[in-house]
Amino acid sequence: MSEAKNKAGVAPSPSLPIIILMNLWAYPLVVLWTLACAILFPLGLAVGRFVLRWPDDRYTRWAIWAYGRGWLLFMRPFVRFDRQQTELLDVSKPYLFVINHLSFFDTFCMALLPIYNIAFAVRSWPFRMVWYRKFMHLARYLDVESGSWDDNLASSKETFVAAGSVLFYPEGHRSRDGNLQRFYSGGFKVAVAAGVPVVPLCITGTDQLLPPGRKLMHPCTISLRVLEPIDTAAFTAEGGHMQLRKLVKGQIEENLVEMRAEGE
Numbered sequence: 001m002s003e004a005k006n007k008a009g010v011a012p013s014p015s016l017p018i019i020i021l022m023n024l025w026a027y028p029l030v031v032l033w034t035l036a037c038a039i040l041f042p043l044g045l046a047v048g049r050f051v052l053r054w055p056d057d058r059y060t061r062w063a064i065w066a067y068g069r070g071w072l073l074f075m076r077p078f079v080r081f082d083r084q085q086t087e088l089l090d091v092s093k094p095y096l097f098v099i100n101h102l103s104f105f106d107t108f109c110m111a112l113l114p115i116y117n118i119a120f121a122v123r124s125w126p127f128r129m130v131w132y133r134k135f136m137h138l139a140r141y142l143d144v145e146s147g148s149w150d151d152n153l154a155s156s157k158e159t160f161v162a163a164g165s166v167l168f169y170p171e172g173h174r175s176r177d178g179n180l181q182r183f184y185s186g187g188f189k190v191a192v193a194a195g196v197p198v199v200p201l202c203i204t205g206t207d208q209l210l211p212p213g214r215k216l217m218h219p220c221t222i223s224l225r226v227l228e229p230i231d232t233a234a235f236t237a238e239g240g241h242m243q244l245r246k247l248v249k250g251q252i253e254e255n256l257v258e259m260r261a262e263g264e
Contacts, residue, residue, distance in 0.1 A: 014219045022078040023216050029074045037067050045138075058164065060138040061117050068111025078217075079209065083112050084225040088199075091115050094160040095199045095229060096191040097167040100252055101174050103206035110167065112224045117164040121152070121187065123173070142166070144186060156190045166190065170245070176212055180256070183249045188241040197229040200248045202255045204263065223259055227251055 014022075041063060048059030072081060089095070091114055099106065110118065121142040126132040140159065142152045156166045168187030175181055191198045205222035235244040 018078075019216055019218055022219060025077065026074060026217060030071060033067070033070050033074065037063070037070070055162070056138050057119070057140040057159075058117055058162070060135060061119065061164070064135065064139060065111050065116035065118075068108045071108045072111055078219040080221040081109075081112060082221060082223040084223065086112075086114055086226050088226050088228055089114060092163065094163055094196050095165045096156075096187060096194070096196050097165060097199050097201055098170050098187050098248055098252075099167065099201035099203060100180055100256065101169040101171045102178065102203060103174060103210060105206045105209055106169075106174075106203055109203060109206060109222055109224055113226075115165060119156070119159045119164060119166050121156075121166060121168045144168075149186070149189075152186070153190055153193055157194050160194050160196050170249075175207075178207055180249065180253050183245050185241055185245055188235075188245045188248070192232045192235050192241045192244065195232060197231055198244065198248060199229045200227040200252050200255075201225070202227065202252050202259060204256065204259050221263060223263065225255055225259060227255060 044063055045056065045059055048054040048062075049056065052059070054062075075081075095115075097118065107120065110120075119140055119142060121144045122136075124143055124145040126141075127136050127143055127146075140155060142155055144152060147155075159166055166187075168190075170183040170187055171181040172184055173181075188198065202225040203223070205220045208218060208220040209222065210217050230244070230248065232244065235241060
């Protein structure tokens, strides 16, 4: 939804009727879409196995990406999605993506990427939820909280060999104020050890879609920017992953400032 800016150059807050209409539209459609995808998933998995000859993890990642594409479609009457610089990605190559974390909806917005074969590195809580657990295991997502370093590295390397990618949230959890938090080193160590490029991603607006502490979604603009892939070959010396971490954090921080200024 496009919003005219006021004389100060700031988009006015959406009215309460628009917010209510958005939630009456979005929540029921997402529930129906979720149920439909869950019902159709076993059939799709069979097609993936016996017709496409895809391994289960690849099909499940595609199904999750397709689910996200449907979510994007349902949200478009009220949310403007802006993809930037996706042409920098070669869809045939494996990458290790790192992205700032603002909201639960960040994961849904990864459907904006032209790459679907991505294993997410997440904390333990989704693996403990009955609804998510089966899909997480089928997609071979990484449990960075409970899983061992060796297991996560081995799983990541297997994903890369199969031309898949891995995505880390280096902050570990969502930022409550929109500012970048401390970056953890795990994802950068994986990238250096596996010899795959790191691709920084920057996302803005998802914290406005569902502000912390609220239950009603709000109209907003969500932007996802892809930064230039970084060759990890230059970071193989001792402590190289920490230099890589510092470089990536600086790039993301700089681009977030620019993206937010553009959105004002």
